[in-house]
Amino acid sequence: MHLKYLKVKNFRALEDIHVEFDSHVNVIVGPNAAGKTTVLEAVRLLKAMLAPRLQNEAIQVLQSLGAASPHLPNQMRFQSIARDMGVPVVIGCRFSLSDQEIAILESGVDSIAPTIVQSQMGQAFAAPGAMIGFLSSDQGKQMLVSVKAQLLIALEKIKASKTCNLELTVSEAAGPSASSDPIEMHLVAFIERQLPPYKTIFTYFPADRALPSGEQPVQLGGPDASQQLESYNSQPQIKFNRLKNTIFSAAIIGEGLNPADSLKVQFEKIFNGILKGRKLLEFGVNEIGFLSVLIQDTENGRIFDLDGMSSGEKGLILTFLLIARSVAQDGIILFDEPELHLNPAVCKDLLAYLINEYVIPRNLQIFICSHSLEILAGALDNDYCSLYHLISSTTLSKVRQQDEITLGDALRRLGVSESENLLYRGIIFVEGPDDVALLESGFSTQLRRYKLKFSSGRAEVEKAIKALQQAEVSGIHAAPTYFIFDRDELPTNLTSSVSVKVLQWDRRCLENYLIDLDAISNALMDDEVAKEPFTNQGDVSRLLRELAFQQLEEIAAKKVYSKYAFEGLGIRREDLVNRSIDDVSETLLARIQNVKNQISEIDINSWRDEFKNMVIDERKQLEGIWETTWQSDCDGKRLLYDLSRKVKLRINLKKLKVRLMREISINNSPTWNTIKGNIHTLLTEA
Structure with missing residues (x-):
């Protein structure tokens, strides 16, 4: 039985997703708190409610979701599972059945x-x-x-x-109901109930793993069978308390089942395939009466108890033992963050080992939610895997290889890896070298699920934006990408699209928002910041204005000279590409002639004085404007740099900027609220 299609509406973090699964291993990636685990919980809840194997399976799953309590089993807390209280929760699955499973149903x-x-009749488990x-x-x-x-x-x-459809609808007023064919849900349950207690076709490995250490009570027979049945879906967390129970029950009753399933063979598989350098030596009762599983390090011969292994190693041993011993042919496994407690070197081999040792031989289907770059990379490179990107509460899309190539070129131009694009809610590119540190220090709450990157070179960035927007037009889904530009002398004419958003600061650059008299005064009057602290705010104000207005002469000179619009004589790339030498010479000659005509109109003897007078006039005009706008229009980066040179600081310039950002954040200043509003608009605009 494999899951081929999933529909989830209004369930926890998920608003409305529809997705088809076509591979043995389906890896779901996305930013933190996007709802990846919710995808697994949706499948788990549907299975428990419509096709339970145990009498208490449904109520125990609801309790784990916070939707029911043991002392009020007839009441459901709808808000624990619903995103919108006014809309019913709908979970639908389409399962494909093997020929063997269909034969079981027919017979x-x-x-x-x-x-x-x-x-x-209400007596399902009578x-x-x-x-x-x-x-x-x-x-x-x-x-x-x-x-x-x-x-x-x-x-x-x-x-x-060869498919079976199950659909669960839960509303606040009516409670849960089967909105699909009521017969089909019994067929799925019947298939699983034909298995002995130590086998299942559906099991869930949650992310919360509390691995026991030391002596644990081991029980066999009825109590063990009951606990094992509950560990598949009803109470999956108890799997991790059953490490030694699993080993010793396998040792006592497992050898007669199948030689290939013997404990020794299974440990050899694990140690040869994923935890290299280990060997199962023996298991039994030690000299003080405790159950003991002895492991040997094959490199140095050291012998130690299983309890001495790391939590990651014990977790892997338990996981693979349970898969080997309990998951039946054609079964489904839900894995939430299998990389927990593991180092990247082990994660790199994890996916390939799972596929080669368990998935292919048993035709298993596995769903994995992960943040691991190694698992993500492995999923992209393996033919048995599909990668799914949970972009938002309404979009869970398959990452196609051709999409990855198209997006990869544009993202690499911006210095971003494909994994960063998949593991964050979005990537925000900023233009200033210190902007990442400033935004993270001032707006960490708003930006906690986003990756901030510094990108230099406006022309290259704008090319990348156009490439991303072209990919979007072609129907390629990707995480939203955001671009924040300084205003400076290069206003951008790019506009936002659905998944590519563009913002240009209202002020010249981000540092201009830090030109806050209270914030700068607080910093410069602190002896931990300034070697010679200022004693009053008036001196700080005068110094800031003086440093800012020193920029006017340069700005005026640039503006005056730009009016001449002199064309450069240099040769350009477009002058040469796919052009004959005759065409090239014509273009260059026309350019030389144009510059010659411009220069011929200039009186060399008087130009210097004319230029100086024009600059003086321009400066006077700018002075009048800057009386009210200098905090927005001056070069904020240059101003703070000049300030750091004028004042003897105990900290470097970047730390000063971060201090100022924290000051305006703590004071809830108008400039901080302006930045916050701009960021909010950028991240939420449709």
């Missing part, structure tokens, strides 16, 4: 029909014989005939499509 019609009748009186009555016999007819129709449909 079990006489067994399935009474269980369906019992379920419809003891054998509890319904004898009713099933022997005329009404009971009629129900059996009717259910068998429905069952045969459902089986014909399943034989034709």
Whole structure:
């Protein structure tokens, strides 16, 4: 049984996603708190509610989600599972069935029909014989005939499509209900109930792993079978308390099942394939009466107890032992962050080992939620894997190889890896070399799920933006990418699209927002910042204004000279590409002639004085404007640099900027609120 299609609406972090799965291993990546685990929890909840193997499976899963309590089992806390209280939760799955599973259903019609009748009577897990009186009555016999007819129709449909559809709807008023064919959910449950307690076709490995250490009680028989059944889906966290129980129960009862499934063979597989350099030496009761599993380090011969291994190693041993011993042919495994407690070197081999040792031989299907770069890279390179990117609460899309190539070129131009694009909610590119540190220190809450990157070279960045927007037009889904430009002398004409957003600061650059008199005064009057602290705010104000207005002469000179619009004589790339020498010479001659004509109009004897007078006039005009706008229009980077040279500081310039950003943040200053508003608009605009 494999999951081929999933639909989730209004379940926790997920608003509305539809996705088809086509591989044995499906890796789901995305930023923190995007809802990756929620995808697994949705499948788990649907299975527990519609196709439970145990009587308490549904209530125990609801309790783990915070939607039910043991002392009020008849009440459901809808807000624990719903994103919007006014909308029902809908979870739908389409499972594909193997020929063997369909054969089991066909041969079990006489067994399935009474269980369906019992379920419809509210006695799904009644003891054998509890319904004898009713099933022997005329009404009971009629129900059996009717259910068998429905069952045969459902089986014909399943034989034709080889799929089975389950859909769960939960509303605040009506509670949970099956909104799909009510017969089909019993078929999925029947397949699993044919397995012995130590086998399952569905198991979940949660991220919360509390591995025990030291002596643990080991029990066999009924209590062990009950606990093992609960560990598959009802209470998956108890898997991790069963490490020694799993080993010793396997040692006692497992050897007779299949030589290939022996404990020794399974440990050899794990130690040869993923935890190299280890060997199972022996297991038994030690001299002080404790259960002991002895492991040998093959490199130095050191012998130690299993408890002496790292939590990551113990977690892997337990995980692979459980997969080897408990997951049946064609089974489904849900993995949440298998990389926890593991170093990258082990993660690099994890996916390939899973596929070669378990997935291919048993035709298993695995769903993995991960933040591991090694697992992500492995998923992109393996034919048995598909990678899915949870971009938002409404988009879980498959990362196609051709999309990765298209996006990869544009992202590499910006200095971003494909993994960064997949593991964050979005990437924000900034233009100033200190902007990353400034924004992270002042707006860490807003930006905690975003990756900030410094990108230099406006022309290259604008080319990359156009490439990303072209990929978007082609229908390629990617995480949102954001670009924040300084205003300076190069206003951008680029506009935002659905997944590529552009913002230009209202002031010349980000540092201009730090020109806050209170913040700068607080810093310069602190002897931890300045070697010779200022004593009053007035001196700080005068110094800032003086340093800012020193820039006016340069700005005026640039503006005056730019009016001449002299064309450069240098040769350009476009002058040469795919052009004959005649065309090139014509272009260059025209350029020389144009410059010659411009220069011929200049009186060399008077130009210097004319230029100086024009600069003086321009400066006077700018002075009048700057009286009210200098904090926005001056070069903020230059101003703070000049300030750091004028004042003897105990800290470097970057630390001064970070201090100023924290000052305006703490004071909730207007400039800080302006930046916050701009960032909010950038990240939320449709």
